[in-house]
Amino acid sequence: MALPQTANAWTGGLDFPSRLFERGSNDYELYEQDNEFVLSVELPGFDPAEITVTWDDGILNVAGEHEDEHRGTRRTYHRRFRFPKTVDDTEISAEYQNGILTVSLPIVVEAAATGTEIEIES
Structure with a gap:
């Protein structure tokens, strides 16, 4: 018995673009670095x-x-x-260069704690 094929496998021989079946978009990158979030968005x-x-x-x-x-x-x-995480909204900054929007969002360090621990009963 043949296994079901993925969208890329069954469209491989056809002229369907594989992007037709992708979810999401690659027009941005979001990461955390040095106590801030950095968001880069492609807007050429x-x-x-x-x-x-x-x-x-x-x-x-x-x-x-x-x-x-x-x-x-x-x-x-x-x-x-x-x-x-909690962001210091008074320190958010944005810059646009060469078609890329970069937004820096500083994290409030005191608020970045792990929260309240929940006791696990056994």
């Missing part, structure tokens, strides 16, 4: 004035809207990021 072709970054109750919103009048096209981008 956007002007910094077309990008909005907002922080609201533990959620970072990144939005962009770009209109190309020469080609008659409009591109939009919107993504929300939730963080598992």
Whole structure:
């Protein structure tokens, strides 16, 4: 009996792009380094004035809207990021260079504790 094939295996001989079956997107990178989160988002072709970054109750919103009048096209981008640790929202900074938006979100070290230990009954 043949085993079921994965999407990539059964589409291998067809002209379907394998990305059709992928979930998620690779347009950003998020990592923690030196007591801060660093988020890099690929937004090529956007002007910094077309990008909005907002922080609201533990959620970072990144939005962009770009209109190309020469080609008659409009591109939009919107993504929300939730963080598992308390961020010092007064120290969040953002920079846009060469099509990459980089947002630094410092972690409040005192709040980065492991929390309250729960006793396990046996």
